[in-house]
Amino acid sequence: MARFFGTPDGVKVGQFFLDRRELQSAWVHRPGRAGISGTKAEGADSIVVSGGYVDDEDHGSYLIYTGHGGNQRRPNKQIADQDPEAPGNAGLITSLVQGLPVRVIRGAHASSPFAPRAGYVYSGLYSVTSWWMETGRDGFRIVRFRLDAIDNQTVVEPAPAIDHDPAFASAVVTRRIRDTAVAREVKELYDFSCQICGIGLRGFEGRKYAEGAHVRPLGRPHLGADHLENLLCLCPNHHTQLDIGGIWISDDMVAMYATSHEPVATLSWKKRHRVNRENVAYHRSLWPSIAELAS
């Protein structure tokens, strides 16, 4: 993938950068001037929040971010409508649809308590959880995005008290998977279609959606590998069933229903890709009744 998603090795959340050049050379934010790094085809991998848009809101754990275009600086104001098809804006919509993580960089400006006094601070990975169009303060149509901080990250220290959103806290957070680079690779390898049923879901204006499913789970205690040999490209229904013990995979790579032990389908494979048997065996071993019947 040309575009790099996620936090570059060696970069820490809360790390300070003197200027745009430092952000660029650390692969934190590549463009020299643009606030959004991204395209419709690849998605957006980073944004800079620096008070250049009068309608921006910074709540710490989430941002209401204004898209690209139609503004002037000194004084900051919108002087024209924005277009959701402009590359940066279309990129953020793709990141929403595909659940791509977006690096958020805060630049010095007065209007956010989370912004640094000077320079730039890398604020970690956020998910685009919503987008919409509205009429901004200056009377023009603007493209708006809600980005929510991805949890389980080291937070910026010292940080002001974070303003959470009760409606989100009590209920659904973004349902899409926060993919690793390898998971994105497997999805592209299969052009976002399910290795079990062949379905390829489509989102807004034809954007493709699939999920990278780790066969042996990541994290303690399973410690599954984030490698191609442990990943499948699946639709949400088959990914869910794999995760909840509704289907299992035989050593000859046939997906089986756990209830009936009837085949669902034989997995389809691309030349470059196989999942190894240890991982499918580990997945079966997680579900005792499956382990018995499968052995």
Added chain:
Amino acid sequence: MARFFGTPDGVKVGQFFLDRRELQSAWVHRPGRAGISGTKAEGADSIVVSGGYVDDEDHGSYLIYTGHGGNQRRPNKQIADQDPEAPGNAGLITSLVQGLPVRVIRGAHASSPFAPRAGYVYSGLYSVTSWWMETGRDGFRIVRFRLDAIDNQTVVEPAPAIDHDPAFASAVVTRRIRDTAVAREVKELYDFSCQICGIGLRGFEGRKYAEGAHVRPLGRPHLGADHLENLLCLCPNHHTQLDIGGIWISDDMVAMYATSHEPVATLSWKKRHRVNRENVAYHRSLWPSIAELAS
């Protein structure tokens, strides 16, 4: 629902309780003695972590929790195998499969830095993200659960530094929806089958899975209501497509493909349930090209 999921009104994360009776009367943990409150049919709504099992691990943001049964106190040891079909254990597996939130209560004990000196502390809602069987320290088969703190909650203050799990942080967290009570209601109303395609997914040993889909999104700025008139019972594939602008719903409640504007299916309804037109119109308005063609 007989069983109450989520944090009871007026109860705060970090709140102290003198004894089991106080936990009981506050609806934080109902059983008088059992560590797990739950059944296979309903799921588990709360657990107490109090050092009664030698294999328990408390990492703050997540727990490795030992299931019910086969242990003795003073000295704490396993003296028999555990059974995943025992009610509390089967309840936690149902909570994993259905993504039900589990209240975690920490009781005073030496082995956890997060436990109170005395009495009990309500530690908020956790998701069961994994379960498996293993041989415990005392040589018996035990049922194990990983529970991860649900983010965006007020955390216990003052709290020790939290030990995060890098593999989880960098990648997938539980993909299942953290439902509200109303979302659980709509799923039960439709017996966990999709209102668009009729599919009812099955997990381990026949456990049912569906998702409660809010038509007008929750949270700022949309402020959709967490009411039946704003909820559909959907399979993950149709829920995903609704969320990413791949399908929209007409005023006469037909699900339509956004690309072709061909009908997917007419939504099926139970007597007690309708979604109101303002909410489906709001959903369409989130996707400009849909709004145009639908109007």
